Ligand code: HEM
């Protein structure tokens with residue numbers, strides 16, 4: 001982190017979300033950040049609680065399972081499933097863009113929309129499987 | 134090197150030579166998350182049920198325990214890198230930025246250590 005000393009006089013900043021016309025690429029970029037940060041701030045604590053509960057024995061596990069199985073717990077877990085699959089899809093899209101491919105306007109917009117939609121279908125499939133088995 | 138605008142003052146200094154490393158590590162750990170995460174997702178929903186015994190037996194076995202340990206390392210590392218970018222984008226004041234990134238480093242290392250300890254207890258404890 002090279003920081004620059006001695007600030008220059010305050011200069012105008014370019015406007016951010018307020019000025020751009022919404023488009024698919026902007027949407028999927030923001031979604032990638034929201035799902036990534038959401039998993040980091042909510043998902044990882046849930047992961048630790050779960051691992052701790054399995055390590056600590058049947059009673060702590062029952063407390064975890066009680067919350068995880070309740071309606072609000074299921075909501076969080078379904079949200080995390082979507083965050084994982086959606087971030088995975090847009091992350092794979094990053095890998096493609098990293099090679100320099102996929103910037104043609106039509107193609108770019110297509111995959112910007114397909115990634116969250118594919119993730120949604122996969123989330124539905126996972127939870128239908130879990131709830132019906 | 135000028136001393137007017139921010140751009141003018143950094144022109145011709147070259148890169149800080151640490152950004153590419155951060156960027157690559159974000160990718161390497163993403164590949165770890167991808168494989169370990171998909172393995173755990175499929176393996177978990179294919180367990181017999183979500184009772185304590187079924188989940189404990191599952192994570193007690195060598196392969197799921199190994200992958201769970203790798204998943205903890207890879208996700209916490211990836212999240213540390215990702216949240217650092219978030220702080221760098223939104224925390225303007227340099228002192229606050231330093232404090233946030235310091236707290237981030239301590240909490241992600243602590244979280245990873247706690248997760249690994251839990252996996253070790255499950256893997257090495259009695260069945
Ligand atoms: C939910 C709300 C928001 C989301 C999801 C979001 C998303 C993003 C993303 C994804 C970036 C990274 C762009 C890049 O990689 O170059 C970014 C950068 C940035 N955002 Fe936002 N943004 C949000 C709200 C805001 C608000 C309210 C402000 C300011 C009032 C803001 C100011 C900035 C600034 C200053 C940057 C850094 C730009 C740069 O360094 O190029 N953001 N934002």
Ligand code: HEM
Nearest residue numbers: 033036037039040088091094163166167208212215216218
């Ligand atoms: C499924 C496999 C995953 C893949 C392929 C993946 C891919 C990526 C990539 C390529 C980036 C960098 C984006 C950029 O340079 O702008 C990134 C950022 C990020 N990832 Fe992941 N990731 C995965 C899983 C996860 C998980 C499980 C978490 C949560 C613990 C996570 C949290 C984050 C965060 C917080 C960021 C920073 C977001 C930002 O600053 O815009 N990722 N991911």
